[in-house]
Amino acid sequence: MDIGIIGGSGYTGGELLRLLSQHPEARITAVTSRSRKGQKVSDTHTHLRKICDMEFEDLKPEEVASRCDIVFTAVPHGTVMQVMPELLEAGVKVIDLSADYRLKTGVFEKTYKMKHTDPRTAVYGIPELHPEVAEQVFIANPGCYPTGASLAAAPLAKAGVIERAVFDSKSGISGAGTEPTSVSHYPNMAENIQAYKLTTHRHRAEIAQELMRLDSNLKSISFTPHVIPSVRGILTTAHIFVKKEMSEEEVSEIYRNFYQDKPFIRLIKGIPMLGSVRGSNFCDIGFEIDRGSDRIVVISAIDNLVKGASGQAIQNMNLMFGLDETTGLWTPGLAP
Amino acid sequence: MDIGIIGGSGYTGGELLRLLSQHPEARITAVTSRSRKGQKVSDTHTHLRKICDMEFEDLKPEEVASRCDIVFTAVPHGTVMQVMPELLEAGVKVIDLSADYRLKTGVFEKTYKMKHTDPRTAVYGIPELHPEVAEQVFIANPGCYPTGASLAAAPLAKAGVIERAVFDSKSGISGAGTEPTSVSHYPNMAENIQAYKLTTHRHRAEIAQELMRLDSNLKSISFTPHVIPSVRGILTTAHIFVKKEMSEEEVSEIYRNFYQDKPFIRLIKGIPMLGSVRGSNFCDIGFEIDRGSDRIVVISAIDNLVKGASGQAIQNMNLMFGLDETTGLWTPGLAP
């Protein structure tokens, strides 16, 4: 497969390059960056020295399309919708890592407070929840928080047992991107934890869309994100209030059945943690029943840049091209 | 005041020594440690070199009592109850930093799975919630998580508006003590976050006791703790579900009224963070209304070793001796 990356200078771009360098069927034929045109990719992504000797180019969408079988768009939301029509018309497959096509158009416009210039339907690319990914030419790759939250709660949503779900998520700071800001300033982030957008984070809409698709009666979905002094990873603590108390065995069986044959989901007896998934495409899930209460605490752990972004995008690509979904992704995390 | 510390080698002991070294009315006359008897205090607490030139002693309770006006007990739960009768009989005031006297005896025995050998009533020493601290000779100093959680939710509990409260707390690892463990092992904790005791942490009982004292109808109180890669601090994210939607102004007024004249409570417009309270006795509190929902997100930030332990103990001591509660404690945190 010949692969193009539009927007290769950020973390998700770098992660696509890192992962695809290990993919047996992948060849990268274009990496764009307007601001770094002509610079070596490995001057930006220094871990790729000797691995990737390409240069960033500033290419028009049709130029990228002409060189590729599939294109990953890894530029900010609002930007992708400007190039998508040309890409798709050129007949290339596309996986969009931005937020532009994840939500129904009306919800998108309300959530992102902008007019959508290219309303279009895309499949939401969590392959464990959307087997129809395999037949698509165009995928909206999910947000990092929604991937962790949806995977944690989907089995219970599908079972129709959720009364109320509170997602309290903790993310590594790489989710905020490569641009230095006050929040990412080391003295501000070290020895700290920063809750933000306590009730208004845009990813709530994606979580709600996915879970209400599985249970149309589900109404009460809350989401509060935090950044922690870690670089990678999202730990989601899902406080799930159920309609009636459930036993550990009942819940276990729901999860086992829901996720059987899903290679990247690891259901564990203990409590998931970031250290087990760092750098990998796995999502670890564990839970505990709050006895004598209507609460189940489900914990999921992912690497925000892999299963929460670029790894999941490659998983989608594999399926779109009829490959085993684990191709090039069956690698353990880096621990310690 | 002549002051004794039983169990001076741990973090709360060290923090008592650090804070009391700046207290104008305090003189430390005894610091005990069985295992470090005869060693210089500053060999253990190296930041106290030149500040504290005492040695650890191995003293019987009555010996400590004979030298002091007040004694802080900073040894593990289950140990304090063995020395408390002698201390109190000797006529010395006591502030117990362990868990032995925080809960009603029956609840204690069930929670800590041990027989209480000295059942006795103590006032629970959060001075902002217990003005009766001032008249006591014996105080049970609260746990760190319950201090953060109770202060976050108390005004709403008192107002009788809470339907359900979910406390999702994030603590620095110093709360686990000075003993190296697998959890505190740097390669395990760095770049990680570890949820633990998802539904069964003992501090839940303290939180419930405090909030149900303020609102006897309140039933649904959930608590899940996490340790984050920080040394100090507890950030509590309180997801409070209320009986009916409330406006920002209503909530603000409840908090302002409840905490007026409480010097260590800082109600802020933004979102509290650990970096603002590190090393200080302040508790920063902020909130946000989840519009169109029954949820209010309240965030509190404390230093677990100060307001969550030794600082609050000294605040209690000040009140018990008729001093202004801020004496020796009116110091800003250390930032960055």
Next chain:
Amino acid sequence: MDIGIIGGSGYTGGELLRLLSQHPEARITAVTSRSRKGQKVSDTHTHLRKICDMEFEDLKPEEVASRCDIVFTAVPHGTVMQVMPELLEAGVKVIDLSADYRLKTGVFEKTYKMKHTDPRTAVYGIPELHPEVAEQVFIANPGCYPTGASLAAAPLAKAGVIERAVFDSKSGISGAGTEPTSVSHYPNMAENIQAYKLTTHRHRAEIAQELMRLDSNLKSISFTPHVIPSVRGILTTAHIFVKKEMSEEEVSEIYRNFYQDKPFIRLIKGIPMLGSVRGSNFCDIGFEIDRGSDRIVVISAIDNLVKGASGQAIQNMNLMFGLDETTGLWTPGLAP
């Protein structure tokens, strides 16, 4: 004393405010910041909420001088020299935390590659090395690296035994200031260590000036700085090559004699570390003889923002006003 701070929004400004809030003789009467004029100081320095209720002002030097007995200048080098003449003419004492007056004018111009518009002699304010601080009205407060390096090597320099000195210094990232940069970006700094300006850091000139003042024959002085994933502190590893091998007792005696009656120097048997000095004005020093070799390894640890900047500035202020140098500074560090 009425005190003014020119440039109060940075880390050294915040640290002056933090430390002076605990100083029994200090009253802050002016804090300037051009960009934050009219804002509350505690909106920038959130740890000072309720401690400092001043606002930043945009004041001319003579306005500051008219309100103060002493002024601290905490603005970038090149800026201070523009206001110094007016300040000094107004008869106010000044302690300059910038680099403008630390070096002989010629050396300054060569090192900082700028013309000095106000050539003037100032005493270099390391009080342990410059007892003449007490008689001054104007002090050049030293750089953070030079404070750690000079204090580590000064006794041996004075003894005339050094053949060659290699300072390999490791600093917390707060030394780089409040402005977010690529280096201070959390994902770049975490799990990393960054050597920089391997041979050309400007602070080398200060170190050389101080040590060659003590031993005019000393020629070979090397300095290489690193930033480590810590917020505060500088650990200096001084590899000192001596003219002839020395015994541990000889070296100990040289240090003991040199630093006797210096309250903030703590000579220790073990190896100094940042955790013992964080937030305090102490400088911990230890050493080890490399047996069978001509090398002595001396380690010093300071808090870069306290003994390396604002704390030392206040120590200088105390001496200039005839106070005990420890006034308001005799506080232990924050550990853990």
Next chain:
Amino acid sequence: MDIGIIGGSGYTGGELLRLLSQHPEARITAVTSRSRKGQKVSDTHTHLRKICDMEFEDLKPEEVASRCDIVFTAVPHGTVMQVMPELLEAGVKVIDLSADYRLKTGVFEKTYKMKHTDPRTAVYGIPELHPEVAEQVFIANPGCYPTGASLAAAPLAKAGVIERAVFDSKSGISGAGTEPTSVSHYPNMAENIQAYKLTTHRHRAEIAQELMRLDSNLKSISFTPHVIPSVRGILTTAHIFVKKEMSEEEVSEIYRNFYQDKPFIRLIKGIPMLGSVRGSNFCDIGFEIDRGSDRIVVISAIDNLVKGASGQAIQNMNLMFGLDETTGLWTPGLAP
């Protein structure tokens, strides 16, 4: 190749398992751990869940040998020498990750203060410095610090220009192993840096042995290690004092010639950093001339667990079996 790992529960064991899981020619047929016999490997190395479904066994050396073509010994020094005779007599190839066979026997006994029960000659397995690795059946895999230090200085040593070399090394804490200790206790390591064994670290002997092999006149080699608040990586700051000043081009050419055709050495113009090599087998090297002085500062960066241990071991294995040395190791690091 069928591969055995004696001592698979530590970090180097885990890293062998992680890396070999990606190696196209490798099959692991035995992993031993006395204390964890019968436990799943992935209960210890949780990042290997679903990747490795083996169990730890407690096997005699000949049992391991009978199942394998090559054995990695990853148990503490002093232990390996007890099993080595049996392993080698069984005709299996061995790569020893301990210190037992790295040094000449006499030097070993003096350095490690123990009698060697199996004196034997082994090739020191830095393949870039020892092309004879390819013909061996038995390799002593180097220490982590010596790998970083030797690679940094070897070209200059070979060129015979070094007068004096001072290695100031900074290591991630994973080098200290999986066992929680006071040094690895998070509150002690965070926001800190700990110099240790200032003049007496055992790895100095390895560095000296390697460099003096390249330049028998070289005498003055100093080494001081530090642990920094990072999990992985060693940054070595080599202060090299040369016999006469050299130009940047001279030095560049020496390094280019020395390391041409060495795939894992990346000579860079800037300053190497841990973030570029984390998780990979690369060694990044850069340098700067201290103009007007006899010093050259060379910086090398490696991942202590990969190029400093298990990755280098696999590189040695590849060469011993006639494979390209990059087989299974040509993977970029994990960044950010």
